[in-house]
Amino acid sequence: MRIALFEPEIAGNVGAVLRLCACMGATVxxxxxxxxxxxxxxxxxxxxxxxxxxxxxxxxxxxxxxxSIGSQRLVLFTTKTDRSAYDFQYRADDVLLFGKESMGVPAFVSDACAERVRIPMRPQVRSMNLATSAALALGEGLRQTASLPG
Structure with a gap:
């Protein structure tokens, strides 16, 4: 499983995702x-x-x-869908894509994704931190595919 960051804007978020993926064995x-x-x-x-x-x-x-990713499935995490990331069936070779912190991804990127899912959250808030979202997504994907390290 891989984490892809589309045009990330904040170095600290990228660093936190790198640390997450080092711990979980995922490519960034x-x-x-x-x-x-x-x-x-x-x-x-x-x-x-x-x-x-x-x-x-x-x-x-x-x-x-x-x-570069060939036939691997591209799964976009977005606030612009109602499909829950927890009702989705992950594959071990999925690429989990996250948009830039300020605005997500443009339509051409969303259209290129095989699947779009959302991390459920309270309606009063807009979105979670990028690294937090990546951790929740990767954890669920690895849990479902029995690919958790250690």
Whole structure:
């Protein structure tokens, strides 16, 4: 299972996702452009030494990313659907895609996704933190596919 971040804007969120994926054994795909300059010091501050234990694949844009994942199913996590992420059947090779913090993904990216799911939350709030959402999604996906480490 992989976590893909579409044009992430906050280095701290990327670092937290890198740490999550290091712990859970998932690859991280970073779809550029990012909203911050990629520099080891900035990302390392959040990811700490965990960055040495995660596979990171950077892609120049969404088309390059799409080409790299082949036939793997792309599952978009979005607030623009009613389908619960907990009523969804994950596959061990799914790619879980998250949009940029300020606005999600554009329509062309959403249209390219095989599935769209939402993490249920109270209607009074807009969305969760990117890293928190990724943790909930990856945990559920790995739980369902019996792919949890250790």
């Amino acid at each position: 795909d970073l779809i550029e452009p990012m909203g911050f300059e990629w520099d080891d010091r900035r990302v390392r501050r959040t990811a700490m030494d965990y960055i040495d234990h995660v596979t990171i694949v950077r892609h120049a844009d969404f088309d390059a990313f799409r080409a």
